[in-house]
Amino acid sequence: MVTGKIEVDRWLRIIKDSIAYSRAAVEKEAEKIADLSKSYERSLCLSDFTAKRIKKKLEEQGVDFWIRYLGQPYHFTPLEILKRIMAKREITRQEAEALIKEHIRFIQEYVYRKPFPQAVDEWSRRKLYWIPRERIEADKSWKEH
Numbered sequence: 001m002v003t004g005k006i007e008v009d010r011w012l013r014i015i016k017d018s019i020a021y022s023r024a025a026v027e028k029e030a031e032k033i034a035d036l037s038k039s040y041e042r043s044l045c046l047s048d049f050t051a052k053r054i055k056k057k058l059e060e061q062g063v064d065f066w067i068r069y070l071g072q073p074y075h076f077t078p079l080e081i082l083k084r085i086m087a088k089r090e091i092t093r094q095e096a097e098a099l100i101k102e103h104i105r106f107i108q109e110y111v112y113r114k115p116f117p118q119a120v121d122e123w124s125r126r127k128l129y130w131i132p133r134e135r136i137e138a139d140k141s142w143k144e145h
Helices: 008-037 051-060 078-088 093-111 116-127 133-144
Strands: none
Touching: 008 051, 008 078, 008 093, 078 093, 093 116
16 A cells, blocks of 8 residues: 555465465365254354355255345455455456455545444445445444444
8 A cells, every 4th residue: 555556466366365265264164063063953153254155065065054144235345356256267457456456445445444344334335336325324224223
């Protein structure tokens, strides 16, 4: 941020390592959940957005599993979008650079100034033009109670 230069290749290398680590963690987590769930008739597992990948691994092991998402809607941050794309397919340098720049703006303009959940809410309201304003205000007033 200080120099204004973006080393796209370095970002992509770090993100690829992060994705590999995340995949290994999901494997390990799914094994642990499958093992623990054998002892119970019914189990509950709280997870982040890796739940879909955990579900796939558990189903491969014959574990009955369903997902319920809380806190909807959640809009992925630029870095989360970049990671999701890279986990599914090759990304062009231009796409990666645009998302990295947006991530840096997101950090500078929102995260430095507010707690992360508020930063994501405000970023979503300002950047994601397709979200109806009435929905945003209803979600905001609900969260304040």
